[in-house]
Amino acid sequence: MDKHLQSNNTGFLTLESGEVFAGKLYGAPLTSYGEVVFHTGMTGYQEVVSDPSFYGQIVTFTYPLIGNYGVNEIDYESTQPAISGMVVSQLCQNPSHFRSRISLDAAAKQFGFPILAGVDTRSITQKVRQGGLLYGVLADQPMTAEEIALHKLRQEERIFVEHVSRTRSITYRGEGEHIVVIDLGMKHSILQALLKLGCKVTVVPYQTRMEEIRALQPDGIVFSNGPGNPEQLRKYCRQWRKLAEAFPTLGICLGHQILSLMFGGQTERLPFGHRGSNHPVKELSTGKVYMTSQNHSYVVKEEGLDKQNLMVTYRNVNDGSVEGLRHIYLPIMSVQFHPEAHPGPDDTSHIIATFLESVQTIGAKHYA
Ligand SMILES: NC(=O)CC[C@H](N)C(=O)O
Numbered sequence: 001m002d003k004h005l006q007s008n009n010t011g012f013l014t015l016e017s018g019e020v021f022a023g024k025l026y027g028a029p030l031t032s033y034g035e036v037v038f039h040t041g042m043t044g045y046q047e048v049v050s051d052p053s054f055y056g057q058i059v060t061f062t063y064p065l066i067g068n069y070g071v072n073e074i075d076y077e078s079t080q081p082a083i084s085g086m087v088v089s090q091l092c093q094n095p096s097h098f099r100s101r102i103s104l105d106a107a108a109k110q111f112g113f114p115i116l117a118g119v120d121t122r123s124i125t126q127k128v129r130q131g132g133l134l135y136g137v138l139a140d141q142p143m144t145a146e147e148i149a150l151h152k153l154r155q156e157e158r159i160f161v162e163h164v165s166r167t168r169s170i171t172y173r174g175e176g177e178h179i180v181v182i183d184l185g186m187k188h189s190i191l192q193a194l195l196k197l198g199c200k201v202t203v204v205p206y207q208t209r210m211e212e213i214r215a216l217q218p219d220g221i222v223f224s225n226g227p228g229n230p231e232q233l234r235k236y237c238r239q240w241r242k243l244a245e246a247f248p249t250l251g252i253c254l255g256h257q258i259l260s261l262m263f264g265g266q267t268e269r270l271p272f273g274h275r276g277s278n279h280p281v282k283e284l285s286t287g288k289v290y291m292t293s294q295n296h297s298y299v300v301k302e303e304g305l306d307k308q309n310l311m312v313t314y315r316n317v318n319d320g321s322v323e324g325l326r327h328i329y330l331p332i333m334s335v336q337f338h339p340e341a342h343p344g345p346d347d348t349s350h351i352i353a354t355f356l357e358s359v360q361t362i363g364a365k366h367y368a
Helices: 045-050 104-111 121-131 145-157 160-164 188-196 210-215 230-246 254-262 350-366
Strands: 010-015 020-027 032-039 057-061 085-088 114-117 135-139 170-172 178-183 200-205 220-223 249-252 267-283 289-300 310-316 322-327 332-335
Touching: 010 114, 010 121, 020 085, 020 104, 032 085, 032 121, 032 145, 032 267, 032 289, 045 057, 045 104, 057 121, 085 121, 104 114, 121 267, 135 145, 160 230, 178 188, 188 200, 210 230, 220 230, 220 254, 220 350, 230 254, 249 254, 249 350, 254 267, 254 289, 254 322, 254 332, 267 322, 289 322, 310 332, 332 350
Parallel strands: 032 057, 057 085, 085 114, 178 200, 178 220, 220 249, 249 332
Antiparallel strands: 010 020, 010 135, 020 114, 032 135, 170 200, 267 289, 267 310, 310 322, 322 332
16 A cells, blocks of 8 residues: 555545546545646645645646655745645655655645545646646545536636735835836745845735826836736736836736737637746747746737737747747836746746846836
């Protein structure tokens, strides 16, 4: 018997395509439902479970052993549970790391999400790769197609950003430039990256009005990462465009996708998403390839992109999809990947520094 499996509770992941995967249930004894996605990182599970971009998703890890270095107090990306549920092959119950405080099982109990362990995660991944958007339910019994269809319908009606964006503004003191982050489900490490560069940072709820943001006298604006379909935010894009045109702006992941919407473009679903720590992207101006941390289902659609104003700066090496945009005349830039990394390589951390340089130099000159 697998020494990692000590739970007596059998659990099931039922996919909308009809397959049922049986395993052992750990973490919080809750039924979870959502889009089933796969993450290929060998590490980073603590950041993934707490990254608000994963809100409403059941995340399957392709790396076979998860939980082996435990969970610590400092690597959380938010204080709320983000994922809906987790599926792993082997769940390690005896973690070993000098920073570890509790096991992943204990953290899942505290955070409030279930873990299904002991299942063939490669087979689930193959199904997701073949099936595109695939909903599932993780529960203590298999579900019927009708039950899943009902959950799916409810899920599709929800605007996920509403559940993860802060409800009140908060300012973090720094001596440097004042950056206002539009919180679409901001990862804590984006805040950390800005604070590390000396910025004063104000994080505002995503529905904050333009006048309120102007009153904060920002030097620059960041549109954060976040969950769900970017098209759900289209109605805010007119006012966000005004904001982006008024201040040096950086968009990260969901923030990048909405930048294309602001300029009349569209987004589309990738066949099965990019989630992992080793997605290669090419910087078109230099031909340099960077390894990046990624986590997205949607992508900026090439067709319909406002090429009068925006140019593509990065492309995914595997599928050629758009990974970065820059405004031709204004200091506005965005990336589909995560320059703040965490988890994953920090090869592209210079992007946040470059944004800050534009805030300090081009921004001041441009708007003088
Ligand atoms: N990490 C993110 O910001 C994700 C963006 C968007 N929700 C997507 O899945 O494509």
